[in-house]
Amino acid sequence: MSSEDVTRLLRGAYQDEIETVMNYLTNSIVLDGVRAEEIKESLQQDIQEELSHAEQLGQRLKQLGERPPGSAEFTASQQSLQPPEDSTDVISVIEGVLDAENGAIETYRAIIDAAEAADDPVTENLAVTILADEEAHRTEFRGYRTEYVKD
Numbered sequence: 001m002s003s004e005d006v007t008r009l010l011r012g013a014y015q016d017e018i019e020t021v022m023n024y025l026t027n028s029i030v031l032d033g034v035r036a037e038e039i040k041e042s043l044q045q046d047i048q049e050e051l052s053h054a055e056q057l058g059q060r061l062k063q064l065g066e067r068p069p070g071s072a073e074f075t076a077s078q079q080s081l082q083p084p085e086d087s088t089d090v091i092s093v094i095e096g097v098l099d100a101e102n103g104a105i106e107t108y109r110a111i112i113d114a115a116e117a118a119d120d121p122v123t124e125n126l127a128v129t130i131l132a133d134e135e136a137h138r139t140e141f142r143g144y145r146t147e148y149v150k151d
């Protein structure tokens with residue numbers, strides 16, 4: 001693993017965070033109903049955290065002599081997080097969030113490994129910090145899923 005692997009992974013993670021912000025925002029607006037309220041509030045909170053992840057990744061890229069991508073380089077990938085046809089279909093959003101958080105967890109684990117191999121402890125440390133946030137998000141939404149599946 002080289003420093004190019006690290007910056008490639010950082011650019012990918014930056015795009016994923018921006019896509020996550022877009023889909024969490026859209027779903028927090030689209031969902032309807034009493035049962036959706038808590039999910040919408042939770043998404044609104046997480047949007048701020050995901051945006052801060054993107055910012056930290058972008059700043060790290062800059063420190064490494066690179067730059068974060070603009071929208072022309074963007075490729076969307078979060079199929080399961082598209083706003084549901086039925087605006088009361090809260091469980092589909094919960095499942096989409098879990099897919100996104102699992103994807104983020106895999107990405108940050110890959111960055112931790114690549115950064116360690118490239119002897120880049122600062123990037124490694126950043127990825128560990130963000131990984132902890134993503135695991136907390138996943139735990140939160142696993143809790144929501146348990147509640148919804150029970151009802």
Ligand SMILES: [Fe+2]
Nearest residue numbers: 017050053104
């Ligand atoms: Fe994130």
Ligand SMILES: [Fe+2]
Nearest residue numbers: 101133134137
């Ligand atoms: Fe997250």
